[in-house]
Amino acid sequence: MLLLSAIDPWILAFSLVTVLVTIWMGFRSARNSKSAADFFVAGRSVSVGWNASAISGEYLSAASFMGVAGMVMSSGYDALWYPVCYACGYLFLLLFIAGPLRRFGAYTIPDFAEGRYDSPVFRKIAVVFVLFIGFFYTMPQMKGAGTTLSYIFPGLPYWAGVVLVGAVITLNVALGGMKGITLVQAFQYWAKMFAISLPIFVLMAVYGGYGNNLGVNGDDKSTVYATVAGTNNVRTLSGITNIAPEAQIRAPLPAKAPADNIWLSPFGPLTTKAAKAAKLDNTKSRPYALLYTYSLIIALVCGTAGLPHILVRFYTNPDGAAAKRTTMWVMILIGIFYVFPPVFGVLGRNWMPTLYDGIGVNGTDGIVLKLPVLLREKYGVLGSVLSGITCAGAFAAFMSTFSGLLVSMTGALAHDVYGRMLRPQSTPADRMRMFKFAAVGIGIVAMLLGSLVENFEINFMVGQAFAIAAASYFPLLFMSVWWRGMTVTGAATGMLTGGLLAVGAISLTSWTTFITTQAAKFKSLGISEPTWFAMLKPYSLTDYWAARPLLRILCEQPAIWAVPLAILLMIVVSKLTASRVPTDIRMKMLVLHAPEKLGLKQEYIREHEAHGH
C-alpha cells in the first residue's frame, strides 16, 4: 500500500532533481554528438580534471555509496577492506596494466584480446565475460534502486522500485545511446561527493566526531544494550543500571547487533561467519577469518584491475602523461570519497541501531539515507533536506553505474555479438536498431535479476562481481602484457577456467544464502512457504557448509585459489602450445611497452595495413 501522505516533499524534490538533470544531460550531450566517432574523440578532448571526475563517477556505485556504510554498520572493522581495496585496486591497474594497454590502442578488453592474439574467436569469449560480469555487477545497483525508492515512497514494494528505476535508465540508454556520457558521469561524481560529505559533517557536529563515536564502542559500562521495559533502567554489560536518556551517549543496541568488541576488532562477523556456522570457538575460528580476509583482499584488488566497464572509461584519455595524471586524480578523488561511508556506519551503529532488526531499506543498507532524518527532532526541516541530499546522491550512484554497465553490455551485444558474429554484413543503421533492442532486453533481464536479490547485502554482491573479474580478466591482462610466451589457447583456458570456477563456487554459497534469507523472510512476514520454496528448501546445503567451514570460505571468496590457478593454467597451456605464439610478438610487445614518442604504434598499424589487415 502506497502512502502518499508519508512522502517527505524535500526528499522527493532532491531525488527528482537528480534524476531529471541526469536524463536532461544525457539527452543534451547525445544531441550534440552525432557521429559514432564522437564517442571516442569526445574522450580525447576532455581535460584531466573532467576525465578523472567521470571515471570516478562511474566507479562509485550503489555499493560504494550505500553498501559500504551498511556493511561497516553491520559487520564492523572487516568491512573496511572494501573501501580500502576499491580505492587501492587502481594502483595495480596503474602499475601493471593501464600504461601498456593504452599504448596498444585497445578501448575494450575484447579489442585487446583480438589484437594481442590475432584471434576473432578470443574476442567472442571476452565478450561473453563482459556480459557475465556486467550482470553480476548490475544486481546490486538494482538493489540500491529498489531500496531507495521504497524509502522515498513508503509502502512501495521493493520490486516496484527496481522496475521503475530500471525502466527509466533503460529508456535513457536506449534513446540517448552511448555518446557523450562523460559529462553526465563527471557531474554525478561531484553530486555523490557533496551528498556524502555535507550531511556527515553536519551529523558529526551534532552527534560527535568519527573518533568520538568509535571511542564509545568498547566502553562496556556506558554501552546500553536495551531499555528495560516499563522502567527508566537500561541494561549494560555490567548489569542493569539507571542512566537517564539524556545522559546516554548512544542509543540502546538491539539483540541482533554484534557486541562492541566483536564489531570493533578485526576478524569479526563478516570473516568468521563460516567458522561460526560450524560452531567453532573464537580461537579456532581466527585462522579461517585470516584466510577469508586475504581472499577478499585479493579479489578486490585484482578485481578492480579487471573490471571491463572501468577499463573502458580509463582510455578516454589516450595521451601518455595525461592518462597517468588522470589515474592519480582518480585515486585521490575516490580515496577522499571512501573515507566518508564508514563514518555513516559508525554513527549509524551508535544512533540508529534499530536498523539492525530490519531488512531492505529498513536494514543497515539504508543507513546513509536514514541517518540524516535524526536531525528532524532537533532542527526540523534540516533533517529532511540532508536526507534528500543523500537520496539524490544514491540516485546518482546507481544511475551512473547502471547506465555505464548497460552501455557496455549493450555495446557488446549489438557490436560484437550481432554486428560481428550473427550478421557481419549488417549496416550501421541495423546495428543502431539492434543497440536499442539489446538495451531493452538487457534492461529487462537486469530488472528481473534485481528483484530477486532484496535479501543480499549490496556490498557483498559487488564483492562477488570483483572476484569473478579477478579470476578471469586480471590474469588475462596481466599475463598478456608482461609475458610474451602467452598463446591464445593458454589465455583462453586460464581465463575460462578461473572465471567459470569462481562463478560456480560463488553461486553455490549464494544459493544457500538465498534459501535461508528467504525462509527467514517468510517467517517474519508470517506467511506459509509456497510449494516451490518448500521443494527447494531441502537442497539449501546449509548443513553441508556447516560441516565444512574451509570449503565454504573457499567457495564464497574464491580469489585466493582462482587467481593463481588461472595464471598457472595460462603458463602451462601456453608452454604446451608454444608454436602458436603470434609471429610478430616482438613488435606487439614493443608497442605495449615503448614510450609513445618513439612512434612505434603508427609503424605497427602501417605494417598491419600493408599486410592487408
Add this chain to the structure above:
Amino acid sequence: MSTPFPAPDDHIHSESFLRSLMRRQLRLSVAAASTFLLALMGMPLLNYFGPELMSTRIGGFTLSWLVLGVLFFPFVWIIAWVFIRRSISLEETEVQEIDELRQKRSVKKSSVR
C-alpha cells in the same frame, strides 16, 4: 607504400632493446607494488599476531581502524605519485637515448657520403 619498414638491425627493433625496456619498467612497477602489498598484506598479520597493539586507542580510533580507514589512502597516493614521476622520467630517458642513437647514425651516414 611511402614509408619503408625499419631495417631489422635498427636498435629499437632489437631483442636487447625490448628486453631492457620491459625490465626497467617492470622493476619500477614491482618495486612500487611490493611496497603497497607489504603494507596491505601485512595489516591482517599485524591484526592477527598483535591484537593488543592494534587495539591501542588514538583519539577514539583503534590503531588498526585509523590505519585502514584513514591513513591508508594517502599512503597509496604517495606510492602512485612516486611511480608516475619515475615512470615518466624513465620514458623520457628512453626516448632521449634512442634520439641520440638516431642522431649518431645520421651523422655517420652523411659523413660516409
